[in-house]
Amino acid sequence: MKTIDKLITWSLLKSPWILHFNSGACNGCDIEIVDALTPKYDVERFGIVLKATPRHADILVVSGPVTRQQAKRLRTIYDQMPEPKFVMAIGACGCSGGVFDGCYGVVPGGLDQVLPVSVYIPGCPVRPEAIIDGVVKMIQSVEAAAK
Amino acid sequence: MSEFEKEEKIKAGLEAKFPGAVTNALVQRKNRVWLDAAGEKLPEILAWMKAGGFNHLATVTGFDEGENLGAYYHMTDTKIIVTLKVKTPRANPSIPSVLSVFPGAVSYEKELEDMLGIKVQGLPPGRRYPLAEDFPVGQYPLRKDWKTEDYLAQQPSLKTETK
Amino acid sequence: MSKITIPFGPQHPALKEPENFMLVLEGEQITSAGINLGYNHRGMEKAAEGRTYIQNLYLIERVCGICSHSHTTTYITNVEELAKAEVPQRALAIRTLFAELERVHSHLLWLGVAGYEMGFETLFMYTWRDREQVLDCLELLSGNRVHYSINTLGGVRRDITAEQKAEVLKRIKYLEERTQYYIKLATQEPTVLARTANVGKLPYDVAIERGAVGPTARASGVARDVRKDDPYLLYAQLDFNLITHNTNDVFGRLVVRALELVESYKIINQVLNNLPEGPVAVKVPMKVAPGECVNHYEAPRGEDIHYLKSNGTDKPERLKVRAPTLANLQSVAYMLEGGWLADVPLVIAAIDPCMSCTDRAAVWNPKKGKTEVYSWEEMRKLGIEQYKRRGVDFSRL
Numbered sequence: 001m002k003t004i005d006k007l008i009t010w011s012l013l014k015s016p017w018i019l020h021f022n023s024g025a026c027n028g029c030d031i032e033i034v035d036a037l038t039p040k041y042d043v044e045r046f047g048i049v050l051k052a053t054p055r056h057a058d059i060l061v062v063s064g065p066v067t068r069q070q071a072k073r074l075r076t077i078y079d080q081m082p083e084p085k086f087v088m089a090i091g092a093c094g095c096s097g098g099v100f101d102g103c104y105g106v107v108p109g110g111l112d113q114v115l116p117v118s119v120y121i122p123g124c125p126v127r128p129e130a131i132i133d134g135v136v137k138m139i140q141s142v143e144a145a146a147k
Numbered sequence: 148m149s150e151f152e153k154e155e156k157i158k159a160g161l162e163a164k165f166p167g168a169v170t171n172a173l174v175q176r177k178n179r180v181w182l183d184a185a186g187e188k189l190p191e192i193l194a195w196m197k198a199g200g201f202n203h204l205a206t207v208t209g210f211d212e213g214e215n216l217g218a219y220y221h222m223t224d225t226k227i228i229v230t231l232k233v234k235t236p237r238a239n240p241s242i243p244s245v246l247s248v249f250p251g252a253v254s255y256e257k258e259l260e261d262m263l264g265i266k267v268q269g270l271p272p273g274r275r276y277p278l279a280e281d282f283p284v285g286q287y288p289l290r291k292d293w294k295t296e297d298y299l300a301q302q303p304s305l306k307t308e309t310k
Numbered sequence: 311m312s313k314i315t316i317p318f319g320p321q322h323p324a325l326k327e328p329e330n331f332m333l334v335l336e337g338e339q340i341t342s343a344g345i346n347l348g349y350n351h352r353g354m355e356k357a358a359e360g361r362t363y364i365q366n367l368y369l370i371e372r373v374c375g376i377c378s379h380s381h382t383t384t385y386i387t388n389v390e391e392l393a394k395a396e397v398p399q400r401a402l403a404i405r406t407l408f409a410e411l412e413r414v415h416s417h418l419l420w421l422g423v424a425g426y427e428m429g430f431e432t433l434f435m436y437t438w439r440d441r442e443q444v445l446d447c448l449e450l451l452s453g454n455r456v457h458y459s460i461n462t463l464g465g466v467r468r469d470i471t472a473e474q475k476a477e478v479l480k481r482i483k484y485l486e487e488r489t490q491y492y493i494k495l496a497t498q499e500p501t502v503l504a505r506t507a508n509v510g511k512l513p514y515d516v517a518i519e520r521g522a523v524g525p526t527a528r529a530s531g532v533a534r535d536v537r538k539d540d541p542y543l544l545y546a547q548l549d550f551n552l553i554t555h556n557t558n559d560v561f562g563r564l565v566v567r568a569l570e571l572v573e574s575y576k577i578i579n580q581v582l583n584n585l586p587e588g589p590v591a592v593k594v595p596m597k598v599a600p601g602e603c604v605n606h607y608e609a610p611r612g613e614d615i616h617y618l619k620s621n622g623t624d625k626p627e628r629l630k631v632r633a634p635t636l637a638n639l640q641s642v643a644y645m646l647e648g649g650w651l652a653d654v655p656l657v658i659a660a661i662d663p664c665m666s667c668t669d670r671a672a673v674w675n676p677k678k679g680k681t682e683v684y685s686w687e688e689m690r691k692l693g694i695e696q697y698k699r700r701g702v703d704f705s706r707l
Contacts, residue, residue, distance in 0.1 A: 024351075024352055025375075026372040026373060026374055026378075027374055027375035027376050028372070028375025028376075028378070028456045028457055029375070030375070031375060031376060031419065031456065032455070032456065034438075035438065038422075038434075038435055038438035038439060038442075039435055039438070039439040040439060040442045065352065067279070067351060068279040068281065068282070069279040069280065069351065098372075099368060099369055099372050100352050100353075100354070100357070100372075102295065102299075102357060102360075103295070103352045103353035103354060103356070103357045104288055104295045104298050104299065104353040104356060104357075105278075105279070105351045105352040105353035106352050106353070108299060124372075124457060125375060125455075125456045125457060127455070175603070178540050179603070179604070181602075202518050202519075203518070203521060203523075203534075204521060205521075205606065205613065205615045205632065205637075206615055206617075206630070206632035206636075206637075208617045208628070208630040210619070210628050219617065221604055221615060221617065223606075225534045225535075225536065225539040225540065225613070226539045226540050227540075228540075228604055228606070230604060230617075249519070249521065250519060250520060250640070251519065251520035251521035251522075251637065251640035251641070252521070253640065254636055254639070254640070255632075277351040278351065279351065288353065289355065295353070295356060295357070295360070
């Protein structure tokens with residue numbers, strides 16, 4: 001593996017930066033995502049920081065069923081992220097459409113109809129511990145692939 | 148004599164001020180009055196109510212009644228809710244805008260246009276709400292003959308190429 | 311100087327939900343603001359017509375994760391009114407308890423978000439840490455931190471034991487002390503005052519005209535609270551104050567919410583110490599007789615109003631939900647105009663929006679007298695050409 005790839009992988013594993021995108025969620029998962037950053041769960045000790053722009057982010061954390069109005073914009077945000085990038089589908093809505101499956105305003109089937117998803121985290125809403133678990137599993141799989 | 152004096156007074160006041168335009172008025176229970184109102188007189192009635200203390204238009208419910216399309220205006224002075232039901236024929240639905248009385252009602256009127264296809268006379272042009280920009284024009288989801296399953300079957304798959 | 315319109319949202323670090331504001335700027339000052347919504351439109355009212363009343367409980371809960379109890383309670387109150395069900399007093403008490411616990415969690419959440427928008431990250435961390443106490447109470451009583459689903463048709467799903475009651479009272483006592491600290495901070499800390507005083511002004515008559523509700527309206531002196539005006543659940547029997555303030559700005563909204571926290575603790579203590587005995591639910595038949603009704607509720611953000619029409623089956627004929635933020639958004643445009651760009655996140659956060667725009671930039675050229683809309687590609691080309699004229703070539707990027 002080239003040195004630059006090793007450097008990129010190391011910084012990703014040690015400090016994944018996330019961008020949070022609400023694609024039509026009810027906010028239950030959003031407040032649990034923000035909760036993961038607050039003192040009780042404190043993901044910043046793992047190097048995880050919430051960034052403001054897709055150009056700084058490694059992981060796109062998407063909550064909510066994808067509404068049709070948001071689908072194009074979600075795709076644009078994803079395209080603006082630099083490689084390597086990962087997508088986490090948060091909550092039952094991201095995994096499968098959740099309680100909104102069958103509503104005309106959402107894309108049927110959940111997030112993976114619009115973006116390639118790396119990690120699915122179920123729950124309605126997710127627990128912050130589940131989010132941390134998901135990130136850890138993802139980092140472990142990247143580590144294993146890098147070897 | 149009903150035990151709901153304030154509500155009866157409001158009902159009587161409306162019937163006296165707008166004879167013919169206000170019909171079927173009913174005091175349903177404490178703090179709830181329902182009546183039918185004629186569309187053309189709507190802005191006038193709401194302005195009169197606003198001056199009399201009912202200065203909050205809580206929301207507007209659109210409903211497909213079959214032969215007619217209904218727009219129900221829920222007015223309140225936060226204690227009593229008076230619902231004015233305006234009906235307009237399905238073949239050519241149209242009601243006057245109440246923005247002159249309640250400038251905050253813009254979202255509610257846009258919703259009537261987008262979801263039921265009721266033309267609101269006097270609503271300034273602008274982006275549609277609440278439907279998505281690429282939602283087909285001429286389809287009104289809240290009408291009873293519009294089926295979600297048919298709409299979803301028509302949609303092309305949004306699955307995109309991954310980079 | 312030409313005016314430039316920039317889109318604020320739907321993806322923006324200050325916004326937790328997607329909405330779009332088109333801000334027309336002259337330098338750093340906002341001359342006008344337009345609002346575009348609809349990013350969160352899922353089609354729930356139509357979906358509700360195809361689901362039973364019980365299934366709709368779980369759908370309507372997810373209108374909003376922060377005030378889910380408000381929506382289910384208003385909805386189920388409507389259904390029970392049409393079904394002419396007599397809900398037991400103990401169930402009403404438990405619903406009131408959850409309503410106030412929700413108000414506490416929501417106001418603490420808001421205090422944190424407002425602190426974050428001001429740049430006061432420590433306040434954000436402190437309030438959210440304290441908010442965990444409330445979430446623990448909610449999880450203890452209902453099984454979930456968010457989306458408690460405590461309501462069912464005819465009452466509530468679960469009862470409260472004596473141990474749970476003692477645990478909740480203990481945590482509320484801790485929160486009462488912490489809230490005194492936040493009130494002192496909000497009213498005396500100079501940086502908070504500097505960022506919030508005279509920002510986002512909304513005078514009394516504009517608030518009424520534009521239909522503002524909740525703490526946004528109460529901070530402008532509008533003395534309205536559905537709990538006092540049209541009491542529902544147990545509020546007619548409880549002792550608490552209606553909090554208003556008269557500064558019409560973000561500072562007023564901060565003070566109103568902080569003082570409402572104190573009132574909520576009072577109510578929680580009263581409810582828990584006087585829980586009526588009896589069953590927690592009555593059996594209600596699934597099919598509801600035809601009728602219609604409308605009910606409102608004081609959610610943490612303001613008046614939440616639901617309309618329900620039934621048709622004799624076990625599915626509703628029409629369900630309409632108007633959440634409080636939609637009523638408050640019309641006032642936001644007024645509040646933003648004349649203000650500074652740096653205050654925009656705080657003003658929008660001050661109405662506590664519970665509801666997203668890579669639109670293009672529209673540039674109004676006063677010399678040509680018309681508005682031109684530039685797409686992303688055109689803007690990039692414009693930038694490259696401008697810099698080429700100054701001797702720098704970015705076209706290879």
